[in-house]
Every structure is written in C-alpha cells, then in structure tokens.
Amino acid sequence: MPKLDIPVESLIQQLHGSDWTARYDAARLLGQSRDPRAIDALLPDLNDPDWRVRRNTAQALGALRDKRAIEPLLALLKDRTMTVRQRAVVALGRIKDTQALPALLDIFLEGKRESYDASKAICKFGKKALPELVKAFERSGNREILLLLVELKYVDSFDLIVQLLESDERSSHSVAIRELGKLGDRRAIPYLMNRLNDDDPMLQSEIVEALGKLGATEAIPALLGLLKDDELLGPYASVYHAVTNAFQIFGSITAEIQNAFPGNYPAMFNMGGAPINLPEATGLLGNHQSDILRNALIRFQTGFAKPENIMEPIAEAVQKPVEDMAWKFGVMFANASDARQDRVTHLIELLKSDSNLERSAAALSLPWYGDERSLEPLSSLLQEQDKTVRTVATWAVHALQKAISYRKQFGM
Numbered sequence: 001m002p003k004l005d006i007p008v009e010s011l012i013q014q015l016h017g018s019d020w021t022a023r024y025d026a027a028r029l030l031g032q033s034r035d036p037r038a039i040d041a042l043l044p045d046l047n048d049p050d051w052r053v054r055r056n057t058a059q060a061l062g063a064l065r066d067k068r069a070i071e072p073l074l075a076l077l078k079d080r081t082m083t084v085r086q087r088a089v090v091a092l093g094r095i096k097d098t099q100a101l102p103a104l105l106d107i108f109l110e111g112k113r114e115s116y117d118a119s120k121a122i123c124k125f126g127k128k129a130l131p132e133l134v135k136a137f138e139r140s141g142n143r144e145i146l147l148l149l150v151e152l153k154y155v156d157s158f159d160l161i162v163q164l165l166e167s168d169e170r171s172s173h174s175v176a177i178r179e180l181g182k183l184g185d186r187r188a189i190p191y192l193m194n195r196l197n198d199d200d201p202m203l204q205s206e207i208v209e210a211l212g213k214l215g216a217t218e219a220i221p222a223l224l225g226l227l228k229d230d231e232l233l234g235p236y237a238s239v240y241h242a243v244t245n246a247f248q249i250f251g252s253i254t255a256e257i258q259n260a261f262p263g264n265y266p267a268m269f270n271m272g273g274a275p276i277n278l279p280e281a282t283g284l285l286g287n288h289q290s291d292i293l294r295n296a297l298i299r300f301q302t303g304f305a306k307p308e309n310i311m312e313p314i315a316e317a318v319q320k321p322v323e324d325m326a327w328k329f330g331v332m333f334a335n336a337s338d339a340r341q342d343r344v345t346h347l348i349e350l351l352k353s354d355s356n357l358e359r360s361a362a363a364l365s366l367p368w369y370g371d372e373r374s375l376e377p378l379s380s381l382l383q384e385q386d387k388t389v390r391t392v393a394t395w396a397v398h399a400l401q402k403a404i405s406y407r408k409q410f411g412m
Contacts, residue, residue, distance in 0.1 A: 008033050012041040023048070024056040031060025039066045046072045051081040058084060062091025070097050077103055086117050093121025101125065101132040109142060122148060130154055141167060143175045150179055158185050165191060174206055181210030189216045196222050202273055205238035212246030217357075220250070224391050230398035232284065232367060233406070237272025240399075244364040247392070251361030253350060260346040261339035265332070276368070278336035279343060283370035284403060344371045351377050356386045363392045367400040370407065374400055 006029060014026035027045060030038040038060070045057040058076055061069040069091070076088040089107065092100040101122065108118040122129050130152060137145040137160060146164055150157045161183065165176035177195070180188035192207050193216075204226065211219045223243050228236060248254045267275035271284065347369075350362035363381060366374040378400065381393035 008035045008037055012037070015041055015045060020050050020053065024050070024052045027053055027056035027060050031056075031063035034064065036064075036066070039064060039068055043069065043072055046076055051079075051084055054079065054081070054084045055087050058087040058091045062087070062094040065095050067095065067097050070095060070100055074100060074103050077107065082113055086114050089114050089117040089121050093117075093124040096125050096128065098125070098128055098132065101129055105132065105136055105145075108148075109136075109140075109144065119144075119148060123151060126152065141169075141172075143172045147175070147179070150183065158183060158187060162188075162191055165195075174203060177203070177206045177210050181206075181213040184214065186214055186216070189214055189219065192216070193219055193222055196226070201236050201239050204236075205242035205273070208239060208242035208246050212242070212249045215249065217250050219246075220388060223247075224388065227391070227395045230395060230402050231272070232274075232399050232403050233272045235272060237274035241274035241276070241368070244361075244368065247357070247361040247364050251355065251357040251359075253358055253361050253365075256346065256350070257343055257365065261335075261342035263332075263335050263339060265336050265339060278332065279340040280368040280370075282333070282337045283340050283344075284368065284407075285370075340369050340371070344369045344374060348374060348377050351381060356389050359384075359386075359389050360392045363389065363396045367396050367403060370400070370403050372404055375404075 008030070011026045011030050011033070014022045015030065017023060023045070027042060030042055042057050042060055042064075045053055046061075048054050048057065054076070058073060061073060073088045073091050073095075077085055079085050079088065089104065092104060104118045104122050108115050108122065112118075122133070130149070133145055133149050133152070134154070134156075136142070137149065141164065143164060146157075146160055149160060154160070157179075161176050161179050164172050165180070167173075173195075177192065180192060189211065192211055192214075195207050196204065196219075198204055198207070208223060208226070211223070223246060226236075226239050226243055231237070232240065245254075248257065261279075265278040267277050269276040269278075269281040271281075276284065344366065347362045347366050350358050353359050353362070359381065363378060366378060375397065378393055378397050381389055382397065384390045384393065
C-alpha cells in the first residue's frame with residue numbers, strides 16, 4: 001500500500017467538514033491508511049446523511065479489519081441504499097468475524113440483490129464458516145448452502161450431496177448430480193447408476209455426464225442400454241450426446257478430437273435438448289444450410305446501412321462493432337466447417353485403434369458430424385468381436401443414416 005500524502009489528522013478533519021465530496025474522499029483514504037486512529041473517526045460516519053459517505057465509510061472499515069466495526073456494519077445491512085448495503089456485506093467478509101455469519105447467511109438465502117456479495121463474503125471466512133453453514137443446511141436442506149459447502153471443500157460434502165440427491169425435491173436432484181460429478185469422489189458412482197432409469201431425459205443426460213467425469217467405465221453396459229433409438233434430434237438427443245461425451249473421456253480421445261483442428265467452438269445450437277458444438281452443427285445442418293448462415297453473416301458485415309437522420313460519429317460507432325461481430329462469427333463458421341472435416345478424418349482413423357474404448361468412442365462421435373464418409377468405416381465395425389464396439393457401431397450407422405436422410409429430405 002503506497003504511503004498517503006495527506007496526514008491522517010488532516011483526513012479526520014476533512015471527514016467531519018461541511019464539503020461532502022471531501023468527506024467521502026477522506027473516508028476512502030482513511031481506509032487505506034491502516035492507522036488505528038481512523039476507526040473511531042469513521043464509525044460515526046456510518047450514520048452520515050449522505051449515502052456516498054456511508055458507502056465509503058463501510059468500505060474503509062472493511063479495509064481496516066477492526067472488530068469494533070462489526071455491530072455498526074451489521075446495522076448498516078438495513079440501510080435504505082443498496083450500494084451501501086453491498087459495501088457493508090463486503091466489509092463484513094473482509095473482517096471475517098463469525099458473529100456476522102448468521103446475518104450474511106440470511107441475506108444470501110433471501111435472494112436479495114446483495115446475495116451474490118453475501119456468498120462471496122461467506123467464502124472469505126474459509127473453514128471458519130463451515131460449522132454455521134452445516135447447521136443451516138441441516139435445518140433447511142437448501143441447495144445453495146450445499147454449493148457453498150462444496151466450494152469451501154467441506155470434508156463431508158459427499159454425504160450432504162447424496163442426501164440432496166435422495167430428497168423428495170426433484171428440482172434439487174440436478175444440482176446434486178452435477179456436484180457429484182465435479183466432486184470427483186468415485187463413491188458417487190452407484191448412487192448415480194441407480195438413477196439412470198429416470199424418466200426425465202435431461203436428468204439422465206446429467207447423470208451420464210457425471211459418470212463420464214468420474215471415469216466410471218463400470219457403467220458402460222448401463223450406458224449402452226440408454227441407446228434406445230437412432231434419432232439424433234429426437235427426445236433422447238441429450239442422453240445420446242452425453243453418452244458420446246462419456247465414451248470420449250473413457251477412451252481418452254476428447255483432447256485428440258479438439259486438437260484435430262484447434263479452436264473455440266461453443267455449443268451454439270440445441271438440438272433435441274443436446275448442446276451441439278459448431279463443428280457438429282455444420283455437419284448435421286449440411287453444407288447448404290451452413291453456407292446460408294455464413295453468407296448471411298457476410299451480407300450483415302458488408303451491407304450495414306447507416307440510419308438516416310443520425311449523426312455521423314454515432315452511425316460509425318454503431319457500424320464498426322456490428323461489422324466486427326459479423327466478421328468474427330463468419331470466421332468462426334468457416335473455421336468450424338474446416339474443423340468438422342479434420343475431426344471426421346481423425347475419428348475415422350481412430351476406428352482402427354487397438355483400443356476397444358477408443359474405437360467405441362470414435363464410433364459414437366462420428367454420427368454427430370453428419371459426414372457420409374463415415375458410413376463405410378463404421379459399417380466395417382458391425383462384425384467386431386468386442387460386444388461394446390459392435391453395439392455402438394450398430395447404433396452409429398443407423399443414427400448417421402437417419403441424419404443424412406433427414407438432411408436430403410429437407411434439402412439441407
């Protein structure tokens with residue numbers, strides 16, 4: 001912290017002067033001073049008529065981290081100005097006195113505008129917050145508290161998440177499944193597998209994604225049983241895509257696919273509930289539809305018409321970001337089309353791998369790119385001795401054939 005040019009005595013004098021701008025500047029600077037004399041000078045200003053002075057005073061007291069400020073800051077949580085309340089929450093998180101935890105938890109659970117700040121403040125306490133959080137979770141079963149416990153790496157998070165998974169509140173099950181996947185504790189595998197037959201495809205897909213993250217190769221027979229039909233864009237698309245992702249992890253080919261043509265291709269499309277990344281989408285949509293999208297972006301980039309009756313600087317300020325955005329998306333679509341070609345080529349090569357898991361993962365992945373080149377090499381796996389490879393190849397051939405037929409049928 002750089003040394004202040006203004007003596008603390010002068011700042012205290014400004015703090016109690018008549019110029020409100022000097023008062024709130026003085027409050028801020030006193031927080032930077034680290035001088036214990038600033039505490040007694042600042043505390044009365046939490047009741048200042050000007051909200052900016054109250055805001056900067058709360059911030060300063062948080063920076064000074066003196067426990068004498070706890071009670072006054074707790075009172076400030078009821079201030080009429082939201083910004084002041086937010087700074088009080090942040091200040092309490094910086095001081096980290098556990099007597100503030102119940103009030104911060106109340107704000108967090110009430111879903112007020114300061115809830116985000118309260119969650120961050122609670123995390124500042126670290127392990128000191130755990131006893132209060134555990135008690136609150138045991139009382140309420142609130143999933144948001146559970147997420148805080150997981151973030152703080154509570155040693156018994158696993159048991160609490162399982163408790164949430166087995167609760168009657170179905171809306172909490174999705175949260176529990178995702179957290180079990182992130183936790184990395186293989187004890188979760190049997191709990192997740194017991195839920196695989198849920199009648200909600202979206203929940204099923206989250207379970208499969210979690211099993212993939214846990215490397216649960218023992219779940220492979222159960223995952224194969226989820227390949228009920230060959231509709232890539234049907235109601236179970238999200239499940240099939242999740243099974244594909246899980247096998248890519250099992251076969252350790254996720255990075256290989258991405259590196260076949262590197263780039264950031266977000267999941268820009270949702271087909272049947274499955275988040276499809278851009279290279280996959282260019283394949284399922286077909287070259288014709290992809291060209292339409294790309295050409296539309298080019299026209300958008302070059303055909304921007306300046307609105308009439310608008311000042312030239314304003315028109316230019318609007319035009320440049322629009323053109324830049326269109327150009328970036330146009331490049332992304334072009335790169336995604338190239339990525340699809342290279343990835344399909346690489347996946348076809350992986351069908352010849354000595355590893356059954358790699359071959360299975362590649363076979364499941366190929367239909368999502370909708371490339372007719374894949375049909376013959378996929379069909380060659382239909383006579384494989386390994387049951388897993390044979391099962392996924394059968395599904396993949398039918399799924400790809402159907403995707404291609406739809407594209408032809410609808411002129412895609």
